[in-house]
Amino acid sequence: MLRTDIKKKKLFITNNFDRDWVVESSSAAKNCKNYIREIVDTLDLQPNPTKDVIALSIGDPTVYGNLKPSEETVQAVIDVVQSGKYNGYAPCTGYEQARDAVATYLSHDGARFSFQDIILCSGCSSSLEICITALCDEKRNHNLLIPKPGFSIYRTLAETIGIKVKYYNLIAENNWEVDLENLEKQIDCFTAAIILNNPSNPCGSVYSEKHLKEILGIARLHQIPVIADEIYEQIVFSKNKFVSTAALNLDLPILICGGLAKRFLVPGWRLGWIAIHDNSDAFSKNIRKALVSLSQRIIGSNTLIQGALPKILFDTPQIFHDNLINTLETNATMIFKLLKEAKGLLPYMPQGTMYMMVKVYLKRFPFEDISHLVIKLMEEESVFCLPGSCFQTPDFIRIVLTVPENLLREACSRMIHFCNKYCTTT
Incomplete structure (x- = not known):
């Protein structure tokens, strides 16, 4: 290159760097929003310094330290770490023995899975992301x-890849059952999938076999x-029973998302799964391949937890789950009874999970x-x-049930005092 050409190139670079340099972000990044954080971060939350x-x-559920994983769960991971056998990459869909353990764990009440039906993911949110991306275009x-x-992550994952979301209503007075007529009205020729959350966050509802059949019948x-x-x-309260969609054995293709986070109290371990239930073989030609391809983006989930998975799933004693x-x-029972004393509030007793929804009669308050x-x-x-706006339900607040009992009692006492102070009518 001639000396004059070099000078011209340097001059071109210098002139370009003198300008404002703005790198444009992708459409996916612009579309990606955490709707809970978007709402919470706009709140000017200044606590009372005396309380x-x-x-x-x-x-x-691990925040306050009162709910911990079982000793068997912890020991299973310690053994895997010490063995040194799971420090490398696993197959993108997960180790076969780990997938087989999940298949066995989910095969109950008439549902049957093999390891070929299981894909391991980085937490349940990753499972949902892969499923939505595989089905929606x-x-x-x-x-x-x-x-x-509903939980806002569904909207986040869909809109990130340019997918429009439509809402179907749950009926609070019917233990948050699906409004079947409303659900059917939302379906059109562009509807790619229906997300069904049972048991539910934020509602704490647990659907009966009859109601599940009604929902899946529409699909x-x-x-x-x-x-x-x-x-x-399985996190359901007395007089209720968890019924998996797979146990119904309907002629309907279903992708079931789950993981260790809640039932085993290890959300940070990031082990989720997709279970493919497809009696109709509707997924066999394209979707199974798509799920495998999308799982290759993260090159497999946490290998240490995969190695410990069989012991976690089968050595954790039932008494641990019962105690949780x-x-x-x-x-939930305590909060339900206490908050009935708060003017302007109406708690809805959950049937399971870790949450309670409480209706606020806003017109009775000066807010x-x-x-x-x-x-x-x-x-x-x-x-x-x-605030319920985090879940597209602005007249409610959501309360978490995993806080230690003494703190829950204190919180309810403060809420009762606050509401009875400000509520203008009964």
Whole structure:
């Protein structure tokens, strides 16, 4: 290169760097929003300095340290670490013995899986992302049906890849059952999938076999596959029973998402799964291949937890699960009774999971909206609840049941005092 050419190139680079240099982000990044954080981060939350903060908002059951994984679960991981056998890459869909363990774990009440039906993922949110991405296509103008109230991650995952979401209603007065007529009205020729969350976050509902058949019957009639979010499987209170969509053995393709996070109290271990239930073979030609291809993006889930998975699933004693459910149900019953004493509030007793929804009769309070009430509750009583707008239900707040009992009692006492102070009518 001639000396004059070099000088011209240097001059070109210098002139370009003198300009404002802005790198444009992708459409996926622009579309990606955490709707809970978007709402919470706009709240000016200043706690009362004379009172310790009690957060009834966080869905992580390990936060306060009162709920811990079983000794068997912990020991299983210690053994795997010490063995040194699981430090490398695993197959993208997971080790066969780990997938086989999940298949066996999920094969109950008439449902049957083999390891070929299981894909291991980095937590249940990763399972949902892979399923939504496999079934929904922006170029085909697809939409995804999600519940209202419902967990905001569904919307986040769909909109990130340019998929429109449509909501179907849950009926609070009917233990948050699906409004079947409303669900069917939302379906159109562009509907790619229906997300069904049972047991439910944020509602704490547990659907009966009859109601599940009604929901899935609508999906089958319109030939719409279902993504079943069953991360809270088996976390159900007395007089209720968890029924997996796979146990119904209907002629309907279903992708079941689950994981260790909630039932085994290890959300940070990031081990989720997809279970393919497809009596109709509707997924065999394209979707099974798509799920495998998409799992290759993360090159497999946590290998240490995969190695420990058989022992975690089968050596954890039933008494551990029973104790967790008893704790959650005891807390739910206590909160339900206490908050009935709060003017302007109507708690809905959950049937399972780790949450309770509480209706706020906003017109009885001197607040602009639920967010304003949440801010004032924090400001005066140092109690923080998630506003229902996080779940597309603005007249509610969500309360977490995993907080230690003494703190829950204190939080309820403060809420009762606050509501009875500000509520203008009964």
